[in-house]
Amino acid sequence: MTSCIFINLKKEKGKLVRKQLFIAAINDRLFGLPRCSFTPSLSGFSGGHLSLQFLQTAQVSDTMRLACLTLLLVSVCWALPFRQNGFLDFTVEEISGDGPTHPTPPEDLPPEVPIGPVCPFRCQCHLRVVQCSDLGMKNVPEDIPSDAHLLDLQNNKITEIRENDFKGLKGLHALILVNNKITIIHAKAFAPLVNLQRLYLSKNMLKDIPSNMPKSVQELRIHENQITKIKKASFTGMVNVIVMELGSNPLTSSGVDADAFKDLKRVSYIRIADTNITTVPKGLPSSLSELHLDGNRITKVSADTLKSLKHLAKLGLSNNEISVVENGTLSMMPHLRELHLDHNALTSVPAGLSDHKYIQVIYLHANKIASVGTEDFCPPSFNTKKAMYSGISLFSNPVPYWEVQPITFRCVFDRSAVQLGNYRKK
């Protein structure tokens, strides 16, 4: 790359390349087809040196032409092929070649050489993925290749993460420890993992959120453990977290500190389902776009707990004990698109639906709603609603469907979007 730029800085005067070409190049770049393939056309330029001084002295038009060309060439060279490199991409790379996962054994092995790549026995190591799941391991194995990107230790019998288990694994992006028997994680165990983005600790026996998790983590899954508390300090400094799954833990509302989520400045998805919490946690970050709190014991949705969630698009509150959604709650979430309130104890359609501009899906089935008014879903006048409903469910409520007037659903995209009767559409 550097050499490419270096060469281009030497060009002085060039034949006027047509503007169309520039634009073509720009377009190519925008459409993701950039390559360094323009470089061969550089051959027509003569040598010389471009310097800042030169820029200041020569005729302005010349300078600019030159600057244009140079910059363009530099940038064309700079444009790199788009390459996605994420979670499983190192495995995806293999799409291109049908090469074997393991190198076929060479016919004649060189003598006295530690043969083959390092890989823990029974694990499979290919393309920087170390796959050690389902092996009945009681400890994190030794000899994990130091360049590993993804370490899968799912479904083993690991009871403890020791201090040096992940020593030297600087390049690790994803660590999957799901379904083990982990009770203890050494306070320094994660210290070497400076690039870890995904940490999956679900289905273990952790009693606390591990301390000292890498700050680089973007996705944290700690579903199905024995965690009872989320303390103020639990997520300190974890500014990179985007996805957090905390469900199926014996959490209680009193165990969740109000400031616990304060540092999660970028989080967009939080799920705390199937716990014992009775209220919506306080102090949730405003960056959230999805919040899933189903399967809890929430009895009431109040406006002030949701007031900072301006960007929320999906809210799941199914299978709770909600009898009241406070007036004004929905207006706290102006961009809500999908709201699940099924399997609760609501006696009426939540207020504010008809004023909400963007809500499209609302699940209210399996509640105790006894009557539905004509203004409950749709505003009295047209054009105030920005998006039509694409899903409304009201079945399994005491209200008989023949008592719901058809005009109630005047702002629904399609008749099939409404599920009214005492049946489930399959």
Add this chain to the structure above:
Amino acid sequence: MPKRRPLRVCRLLERNKDNTYFSGPKHPDLISTMRVILLFTLLFLCHGKPYKPINIMELMKIHDIMQQDNEIDDDDDDDDDDDNDIEDNFITDCPFGCQCFRRVVQCSDLGLTSVPRNIPADTLMIDLQNNDITEIKEDDFKKLSHLYALFLVNNQISKIHPKAFQNMGKLRLLYLSYNLLTQIPENLPKNILELRIHDNRINRIQKDAFKGMQFLHVLEMSANPIANSGIELGAFNDMATLYLRIAEARLTAIPKDLPSSLTELHLDYNKIAKVEVEDFIRYKHLLRLGLAFNQIKFVENGSLAYIPKVREIHLDNNRLKNIPPGLNTLKYLQVVYLHANSITSVGVNDFCPTRSKVKKALYSGISLFANPVKYWQIQPATFRCASGHRALQLGNFRRK
């Protein structure tokens, strides 16, 4: 593909567009066009960032930013209904509760009882682990022809429709472990590279179960009640599998009909009683052999000669009375686990060849602890072809 926002540096440069320094008096037209081009190039240049792999999470963040942009637009809305389309797309994009980052659909741990609908058609990877899905229906994955990886681990799947995997020519990883399957699903996609079907209820591997799956390199089918009689003749025909694990099953002998291409074979936690001469005839490429936790009483003379390239053998936790004959002929053997057996004596030539320099790779791990043999009865010269002291675990202790 979402357009990336220019970096802050770009914005600074952008500010320069009114700078008189760049404007010339003579050819205003030309110069102004050039200025535009220059500006474009600068912007463009800022787009071309130094090579840095972009990952899915990165794209997710961008998506968030875009979304916020939309919302900002929405706030000063009046009657432009254009944005509705965007919103519609957004909402139908991802099943509720799942997270969809660029072509990865993450739906694990959601208590789903069936495969969700409206999975985006261009999805590369679906994670449906740890749900309560009972059945894979014919249309569940219809249209998902780009799918590369499908994870269905830990569900309650007992039925998979024979046509469920149709049009999945690009599927490479299929994980079906921890379900209730009783047989290898029919019509598996042909181009699978890795199949994990660990911990199901499979007791029979029917003939042609893996027919045409010549790319299947990793097959993990442990923890199924498979006995030797359950493997039908020709079940593994035409396969080029490199890694095969059938641990925690009901095997009483080493199956003789496995793919001959194998480089790793793991049969730990079975009920294998002995290793016979012809057991490894087909498996001459074997590099790693796992036979720990069986009931092996002896290894017949000559059986190991068929696997001359082997580097690592685990025979620990068996019932061996002697060091398996033929270890000293294996030029590349580096690791051999023999702990927790009933070995009573170790001969001076059991591990190393009599002539020096025949051995091509020195031992890096020999374990003999938890055997009746006393370590002081073993002559030090027995391990003359080991790389050092640390390579040996002799005493009645486990090295920690």
